[in-house]
Amino acid sequence: MAIEESLERKEALVESVKYKVSIENVDGWYGTKRAIKDINLKVREKTVTAFIGPSGCGKTTLIRCLNRMHEMTPGARVDGRIIVDGINIYDKSIDAVIIRRRIGMVFQKPNPFPTMSIFENVAAGLRLNGINNKTIIREIVEESLKNAALWDEVKNELHIPGMSLSGGQQQRLCIARALAMQPEVLLMDEPTSSLDPIGASKIEELVRTLKDSVTIIIVTHNMQQAARVSDFTAFMYLGDMIEYGATNQIFMKPEKELTERYVSGKFV
Amino acid sequence: MVRNKRHDKLFTGLVFGTAAYTLLMVGLVAFSVTKGSLDIFTEEGIQFITGSDWNAVEGRESFGAYPYIIGTLLSSAIALAIGVPISLAIAVFISEIAPPRIGTPLSFITELLAAVPSIIYGLWALFVFRFWVRDLIEKPLYDAFHGYLPFFAKTPFGLDIFTAGIVLAIMIIPIISSICREVMRVVPDSQREAAYSLGATRWETVRMAVFPYVKSGLVGASMLGLGRAIGETILVTMIIGNVVGPSAIPTSFFSQGQTLSSLVANEFNEASSELHLSALIALGAILFILTMGINIVARLLVKKKMKVSSGAKAQ
Numbered sequence: 001m002a003i004e005e006s007l008e009r010k011e012a013l014v015e016s017v018k019y020k021v022s023i024e025n026v027d028g029w030y031g032t033k034r035a036i037k038d039i040n041l042k043v044r045e046k047t048v049t050a051f052i053g054p055s056g057c058g059k060t061t062l063i064r065c066l067n068r069m070h071e072m073t074p075g076a077r078v079d080g081r082i083i084v085d086g087i088n089i090y091d092k093s094i095d096a097v098i099i100r101r102r103i104g105m106v107f108q109k110p111n112p113f114p115t116m117s118i119f120e121n122v123a124a125g126l127r128l129n130g131i132n133n134k135t136i137i138r139e140i141v142e143e144s145l146k147n148a149a150l151w152d153e154v155k156n157e158l159h160i161p162g163m164s165l166s167g168g169q170q171q172r173l174c175i176a177r178a179l180a181m182q183p184e185v186l187l188m189d190e191p192t193s194s195l196d197p198i199g200a201s202k203i204e205e206l207v208r209t210l211k212d213s214v215t216i217i218i219v220t221h222n223m224q225q226a227a228r229v230s231d232f233t234a235f236m237y238l239g240d241m242i243e244y245g246a247t248n249q250i251f252m253k254p255e256k257e258l259t260e261r262y263v264s265g266k267f268v
Numbered sequence: 269m270v271r272n273k274r275h276d277k278l279f280t281g282l283v284f285g286t287a288a289y290t291l292l293m294v295g296l297v298a299f300s301v302t303k304g305s306l307d308i309f310t311e312e313g314i315q316f317i318t319g320s321d322w323n324a325v326e327g328r329e330s331f332g333a334y335p336y337i338i339g340t341l342l343s344s345a346i347a348l349a350i351g352v353p354i355s356l357a358i359a360v361f362i363s364e365i366a367p368p369r370i371g372t373p374l375s376f377i378t379e380l381l382a383a384v385p386s387i388i389y390g391l392w393a394l395f396v397f398r399f400w401v402r403d404l405i406e407k408p409l410y411d412a413f414h415g416y417l418p419f420f421a422k423t424p425f426g427l428d429i430f431t432a433g434i435v436l437a438i439m440i441i442p443i444i445s446s447i448c449r450e451v452m453r454v455v456p457d458s459q460r461e462a463a464y465s466l467g468a469t470r471w472e473t474v475r476m477a478v479f480p481y482v483k484s485g486l487v488g489a490s491m492l493g494l495g496r497a498i499g500e501t502i503l504v505t506m507i508i509g510n511v512v513g514p515s516a517i518p519t520s521f522f523s524q525g526q527t528l529s530s531l532v533a534n535e536f537n538e539a540s541s542e543l544h545l546s547a548l549i550a551l552g553a554i555l556f557i558l559t560m561g562i563n564i565v566a567r568l569l570v571k572k573k574m575k576v577s578s579g580a581k582a583q
Binding site: 067069072074097098099100101102104105107109111112113114115116124125128129174177178181 | 367368456458459460461462463464465466467468469472476477480481483
């Protein structure tokens with residue numbers, strides 16, 4: 001029994017070195033509506049994986065399953081297993097709160113806390129974790145803002161409200177806020193959809209740099225964006241995962257006809 | 269085209285007129301209250317506010333409102349201290365925690381409670397609740413603390429400032445909590461998600477994303493409740509004990525007392541002399557100023573707080 005268990009653990013460990021996130025037979029429900037159907041997908045560490053597909057295909061539902069945010073919607077639930085670093089985050093013994101501290105998320109619309117300063121916004125997660133040492137907080141805030149490519153623009157006005165920044169800066173502030181938790185996986189749900197082209201290209205640039213240190217999963221309705229930033233792409237349609245592979249392959253030589261038609265812009 | 273323009277003018281004039289009505293009312297109230305209380309202030313001067321004698325016998329008239337100002341402030345403070353936390357907790361439960369099938373009927377019931385007339389609360393307090401307060405709250409507190417803490421001295425009786433405060437709290441809880449719930453609904457889900465995504469628990473999300481977003485609304489709700497408590501008349505008259513004169517200055521939570529409005533309710537019927545009537549109107553004036561003052565202070569507090577939390581806190 002003990003040997004079996006340790007063997008199992010070893011296997012899980014080997015698996016987790018290869019793949020940061022494994023999605024296994026995942027169904028996502030809103031009440032009786034099955035929004036995503038039997039999704040299987042493995043994400044490699046320190047890569048960027050893009051979920052693409054037309055509106056309503058389930059890509060946002062899927063990414064919200066990855067940090068157990070989906071279940072916060074009334075009536076929503078998830079079946080199946082999602083394994084991050086060898087741990088099934090849907091295991092009964094796992095607290096969703098702890099999972100969300102390790103898996104960061106950035107949303108469609110920038111959502112800094114309006115009553116907090118730039119500094120306090122980035123420090124918010126640290127304070128939640130009970131870190132009160134001022135020196136440590138200041139160091140992490142500075143590092144996170146640097147990693148989010150925002151430091152040079154705000155270093156002299158850290159005390160002003162986060163809301164006074166431009167849309168693109170606000171989104172980078174939210175990325176900094178997520179990075180301050182030192183997450184191993186960063187989920188981005190259409191992070192550029194509410195930004196102007198310059199703001200969007202800055203975020204894209206940032207995604208490419210960040211993958212050196214963190215595994216990124218990004219949802220986008222913009223195929224060019226997926227092509228520009230991602231290493232792997234998953235194409236979803238009506239709740240099904242149609243095709244998943246290296247981004248080059250998905251865009252140049254898709255195996256499925258549906259994918260081919262989508263990436264060549266033949267259907268809406 | 270012309271017709272449309274005229275309609276619009278009519279509409280603008282109409283809403284402007286109704287808005288002007290509120291200004292007019294405040295002005296009229298201020299005017300009659302000032303005019304009515306002029307007599308007593310020329311007679312007593314500042315003594316009317318600092319004094320504590322209350323004698324309406326002709327020839328020996330002497331009026332001082334101090335005990336009733338204290339009685340009003342104390343009973344309302346007790347009501348707020350008990351009512352606001354409970355109201356917030358109810359609102360948080362309904363808007364943030366309960367699933368809709370529990371939250372919706374619950375919020376309906378809270379609103380129903382808010383519509384119960386205060387005389388009903390008063391009757392229930394007089395015939396039922398005051399005995400519970402006396403036996404279950406006041407006596408244990410008295411037994412435990414009466415030697416050391418002066419505010420729990422005095423043998424509990426059930427008809428006192430403490431009971432009035434509790435019943436006022438019960439009366440204002442439905443009002444404050446339904447407004448707070450309404451206010452919290454304004455918080456966009458993206459704010460809650462921001463907190464959840466950082467690994468906040470439900471309580472941390474409420475503290476971090478919900479409360480700060482609607483702080484001024486929550487203070488506003490409490491102020492509305494306070495306004496109700498300060499001005500509440502019949503309920504307080506039924507249970508506060510109705511003492512007059514220097515002994516109405518509360519020395520303990522269990523003192524019998526009197527509020528500005530309960531004294532007016534008690535005496536306006538028998539106010540025969542001009543001076544006595546003027547004194548009662550002046551109590552109204554004090555109440556008016558008290559309410560306005562508290563409102564202004566609360567508004568300033570909210571403004572200042574907002575500036576601090578959005579500004580210089582960092583570094």
